Amino acid sequence: MKVTINGGDVEMPDGATVGEAVRRLTPLTSGVAVAVNGEVVSRGGWETTALSESDLVEVLTAVQGG
Numbered sequence: 001m002k003v004t005i006n007g008g009d010v011e012m013p014d015g016a017t018v019g020e021a022v023r024r025l026t027p028l029t030s031g032v033a034v035a036v037n038g039e040v041v042s043r044g045g046w047e048t049t050a051l052s053e054s055d056l057v058e059v060l061t062a063v064q065g066g
Contacts, residue, residue, distance in 0.1 A: 001053040012051060019046035021057050031062035 003012050005021055012021065018034055018041050026032065034041045035058045041049050051057065 001051070003051050003053070003055045003057055005057045006059055016051050017047055018049040018051065018057070021051060022046060022059055025059050026061060028061060033060045034058065035060075 001012055001014055001016070002009055003016075003021065004010070005024065010021075010024065012024075018036060022029070022032060022034060029043065032043075034046065036049065036051065037056050
């Protein structure tokens with residue numbers, strides 16, 4: 001199935017989870033926030049929240065700086 005992750009089309013296997021989408025972009029779990037179709041998905045729900053065809057996924061990571 002095709003989903004959009006941070007503005008780019010990505011092919012994911014059927015039944016893929018938010019956690020799998022996050023791992024495509026970063027090995028980090030701390031300082032990462034995810035929204036699917038505009039709804040925030042809590043860290044505890046990443047592995048149980050399945051993605052669907054055409055979902056819009058935004059993965060944001062915290063950046064330190066001064």
